[in-house]
Amino acid sequence: MVGYSCLISYTFSLFLKPLSADFGWRRDQISVAFGCIAITVAVCSPLIGRLLDSFGPRRTILPCLVIFGLGFASLSLMTTSLLRFYLTFFILGLAGNGTTQLAYSRAVSTWFFARRGMALSLVSSGAGVGAMILPLLAAWLLRKEWWRVAYAVLGFLVLAVGLPLASLFVRESQQTFPVARAASYVRSVRSSVCARPFLLLIAAIFFYSVSFNGVISHLSAVLTDRRLSLGTSAQALSIMGAAGLAGRLSTGLLPDRFFAVRISLVLFAVTAAGVFFLSISSTLCAFLSSAVIGFAAGGESDITPYLLSRYFSLQSFSTLYGLAWTAFAAGTAVGPIVMGRLYS
DSSP states (O other): OOSHHHHTTTTGGGGHHHHHHHHOOOHHHHHHHHHHHHHHHHHHHHHHHHHHHHHOHHHHHHHHHHHHHHHHHGGGGOOSOHHHHHHHHHHHHHHHGGGSHHHHHHHHHHHOSTTHHHHHHHHHHHHHHHHHHHHHHHHHHHHTTOHHHHHHHHHHHIIIIIHHHHHHHOOOOTTSOSSOOHHHHHHHHHHHHTSHHHHHHHHHHHHHHHHHHHHHTTHHHHHHHTTOOHHHHHHHHHHHHHHHHHHHHHHTTSTTTSOHHHHHHHHHHHHHHHHHHHTSOSHHHHHHHHHHHHHHHHHHHHHHHHHHHHHSOGGGHHHHHHHHHHHHHHHHHHHHHHHHHHHO
C-alpha cells in the first residue's frame, strides 16, 4: 500500500502545480524527477532481483522500506535547488523496487503453485488500496497549502505501515530456492534472457509503460487545466486506484483458467480505449478514463509475474522480474518527460 509503485505514481502529479508555484519550476523540469527515479529503478531492478534471489525477500525489503520512507519524507525540506530535488528522487529509485510487488512476489511464488495467479493478485492489491487512499490524503493536505506536510506524512506512512508489517509477516517457503547457487543461477538467467518469450514480454512492457505513465504522471495537471478542481483530479486518481484494485482481484482469477497472453492482449486494448476517453474534455470522461486505465493496469500487473513464473525457473524469478521492471521503468522515464515537453 505504501510502496514505490503507488506512492510515486499516484501522487506525483498532485505536486506539479504547488512546486511550480512556489519555486517557479516548469512542468517539464519537475517531470525530470519522475524520469530520474524511473531510470534509477530501471538500472537497479536487476540488482534488487539478484539480492532477492540470493538473500531472500525479508533481508532485502526491510532496508529498502527505511531508505524509501525517509527519502520521501525529506522532500518536505525541499529548497529551490532542482539538483537536490533530482538527487532525492535518485535515492528513492535506489530502494524503490524493494518496496513493491517485485519483492513480495518472490516470497509468495514459493508458497503457491495451483492458485499462484490469485495469490499474486492479492499481493498487488495492496498497491490498489494505496492508489485509492494516498491521492485523497495528499490532495486534502495540498488544499490547505501544506505540500511540505504532505510529503512528510506520506513518507512516514511508509515507516509506520510498511516496515512493521513486512518485518512481521514476510517469509519465504523453504521448499524451493532460499539461496540461488551461482553456477546454475547464471545458466538459468542467460538462457531465459535470450528466449523469445522473454524478449517479447520486455518489448510489450516498455511500450505499455510509455503510454500509461505519460498519462498518470500528468493526470492531475491535465484535468485542472480543463478547469476541474484539485479535488476532482484527486478523485480521478483515487478512482483509477479503486479500478486497479478491482482489476487485480478479478484478473487474478483468470490466468489459472485461461491463456495468460490473450488476457494481456485484452488489457492492452482496454488501456488504449481509456487513453482515448481522456481526450474528451468532461468530468464524466475523466472518471471513465481513469476507471478503464486503472482496471487494465491493475490486471496487467498480475500477468507479468505470472508469465515469468510459468515460463521460467523460480530460481531466477526475481532477477527476471527485475529486468521486466527495468523495461517498465525505462518507459516510465520516457512517457512523463514527453508529456511535459508537449505541454511546454
